Amino acid sequence: MTETPPAPIFPHRFAGKVMMVTGAAQGIGRGVALRAAAEGARVLLVDRADFVEGTAAEAAGKAAGFCADLETYAGAASAVAEVVRRFGRLDILVNNVGGAIRMRPYAAFEPDQIEAEIRRSLYPTLWCCHAALQVMPGQGGGVIVNVSSNATRGIRRGPYSAAKGGINALTQSLAMEYAGQGVRVVATAPGGTQAPPRRIPRNAAGDSAQEQAWMAEAVDQVTRSSFMNRYGTLEEQIAPILFLASDEASYITGSVLPVAGGDLG
Template identity: 35%
Template sequence: METGLAGRTVVVTGGNANIGRAIALAFAAEGAVVVVVGRDEAQGRRVCEQLREQGAADVLWHAADVTDRGQVGGMVAAVQGRFGTVDVLVNNVGGNVDLDAFVDSDPATWEQDIAVNITSTLNCTHAVLPGMIAKEGGRIINIGSTSGIVGDPLLAVYSAMKGAVHAFTKVLAKEVGRQGITVNAIAPYGTPPQNPGEEVSTGSRWHPDGVFARLAATRGDEMHSIGRRTLLQRQFAFPAEIGAAAVFLASDAAAFITGQVLSVDGGTQIA
């Protein structure tokens, strides 16, 4: 399939780990210009080398905390200064900082979950939209979660924020469609890295010092309790499958698709 993505500028937040890394690699394989945004510079530069090997037309690493509006503005200005435009924005940054019944949760963790999941998406989208509107074209892809559709116990705020990502996707699609911009979301289920030693950053939930490792060591039964069964032989998605979905939604083939939430979940919602 001809995607039409060769030479287009694609910004992937959290593009230095797991799903974000796989998305960046998928766009590189299409010959896109790929901008990787994250906080772990060493890992980001390693990923950029992999993107070049994969066939990216050009690559840029930009260190930024996307929950900070000032840093996001600096990132977008740097991208526009070098490449002139942002054609595709993938709001991939997200995650949870703990696992608790809501009644037992620490309000300090709410703020972190809100910032990393929805504030980051609002910041980056708000920063790139004027440029997309001016040129009457663009693709915005938000990475949500099946948690935002069905709600996962022990992940109340995370689930709520991913639901907010899905709702924002639909509203924004209504607002900017006439300007030639499509807005869609992908809702993955259970997508661990296939090679944690290569695919995670220091801030990743999958890092050996991250929240998943800590919870698995101390509260493994609780983590297992919120899992859902797929309809397939395997119970987890591969990061590359999320990358393939992102490439499709950004491609010319998906020009008439907007306001949608695409689940990549092995059928967990009907299992």
């Protein structure tokens, strides 16, 4: 499957807005960033993969790429500093970094593997929210859209489920805390999503035959749990994220929107 730039649906929806999208080199993050640029935003695409620069170039001058390791606070702070330096402000943050590294029964995870899952799927959102909230209240407000998951209920992904449950809780608590300062905090909870093969695999060590079998069990559960009995498309995940990021959702905060074909997670 070849990725193509998403077509603009609302050409001026984000006119005058500055957006930062994390995990933007490929997949959902790439689609969100390029669609937002096509709809008028100036966008900083952030990823630790160096090909994020090439992805940003697809936006024809409306976006820039930036490499950072968002599992560290220094990386998150440097990304927020870069978007402000380059574009003068930060109106919208889309926290998209994450993804299960391994799928196996919880008891089969090694302690260091559990820590790695939490670092990958919770810490980037924690750090980027913290860094963005140094900026947004002082400029009069902003929007944070966290990409969570319906995997808070599922099999073979216990540490990842815990990380995404943490994102849901963070979304709700920050929404309550910062509403008075003009900051909306919302989330989507995607289900299984069809996407082109990753250019950088999540598990660099590769999956054993047993791990592939466990993954197949998880995929089967995700598909059966969807009322529609299928995975979603990238476009079906991108559109709700951009809606929540836009002024059309101005009275929505603290909500976690399931986007999983009826499976609420």
